[in-house]
Amino acid sequence: MKFATTAPGIEYFTREQVELMIRMARNARDRFLIVLMRATGMRIGETLGMRRADVHFLADSHQLGCHAGGPHVHVHRRRDNANSALAKSRKSRTIPVTTDVAGYYRDYEWEREAVQEAADSDMVFVNLFRAPLGRAMSYPNAKQLFDRLAKWAQVVARPHMLRHTAANEWIRAGVPRDVVQKLLGTSGPGRSSPTCAPLTASGAKPSNVIRQVPDDGGWRPCSRGCCAVRRRLGGLAEVAW
Numbered sequence: 001m002k003f004a005t006t007a008p009g010i011e012y013f014t015r016e017q018v019e020l021m022i023r024m025a026r027n028a029r030d031r032f033l034i035v036l037m038r039a040t041g042m043r044i045g046e047t048l049g050m051r052r053a054d055v056h057f058l059a060d061s062h063q064l065g066c067h068a069g070g071p072h073v074h075v076h077r078r079r080d081n082a083n084s085a086l087a088k089s090r091k092s093r094t095i096p097v098t099t100d101v102a103g104y105y106r107d108y109e110w111e112r113e114a115v116q117e118a119a120d121s122d123m124v125f126v127n128l129f130r131a132p133l134g135r136a137m138s139y140p141n142a143k144q145l146f147d148r149l150a151k152w153a154q155v156v157a158r159p160h161m162l163r164h165t166a167a168n169e170w171i172r173a174g175v176p177r178d179v180v181q182k183l184l185g186t187s188g189p190g191r192s193s194p195t196c197a198p199l200t201a202s203g204a205k206p207s208n209v210i211r212q213v214p215d216d217g218g219w220r221p222c223s224r225g226c227c228a229v230r231r232r233l234g235g236l237a238e239v240a241w
Contacts, residue, residue, distance in 0.1 A: 012164040028107040041166030044159040049085030057102035083136035089185035
């Protein structure tokens with residue numbers, strides 16, 4: 001399955017394939033990584049470069065110095081990430097998410113709390129299951145995750161396909177193309193901005209149709225780091241590494 005575009009090889013997952021990968025991921029961190037990338041269309045470099053201050057999953061984040069409403073994440077280009085992850089787009093943007101995404105994050109936060117070495121890191125995605133514990137997750141580690149999922153699920157699985165999946169679902173749901181481009185952080189049609197997304201995959205339209213994107217104007221880093229409300233969950237997920 002591919003977008004009808006002049007750039008070859010642009011593929012996306014079906015809803016069933018994404019759900020299968022989420023089920024097969026063996027820890028909360030990896031499940032959140034898949035869910036977040038599918039929900040936001042972020043590039044893998046943008047995802048691995050996220051700081052905990054970029055995650056605003058409260059209904060109202062004004063007290064944190066953020067004026068964007070509802071649960072959302074911020075994408076910023078930083079050159080000082082310990083894992084060298086770099087956002088391709090030079091312009092910061094805000095991407096709204098659903099409460100389901102926040103739920104996966106809470107699961108991950110509870111899993112992360114069990115690793116003392118991760119407490120001092122302000123990066124969202126860190127090593128929890130192999131040394132060096134607490135260090136920012138690298139691209140090779142993320143690629144290994146998708147390679148394992150591809151083998152287990154017997155599908156082609158690359159991180160960037162989740163970006164195409166998000167774009168495909170937004171377009172199928174009727175989101176205006178200029179809004180999709182803004183969500184993706186692209187300035188115009190290109191490899192990550194499909195010109196057509198045929199209905200070749202099964203599944204209902206996404207329930208969170210996004211028609212307006214918050215403006216990042218006036219955004220200020222929150223002083224409290226992670227902004228999600230934590231709750232204790234029953235048991236830790238099986239570790240993968």
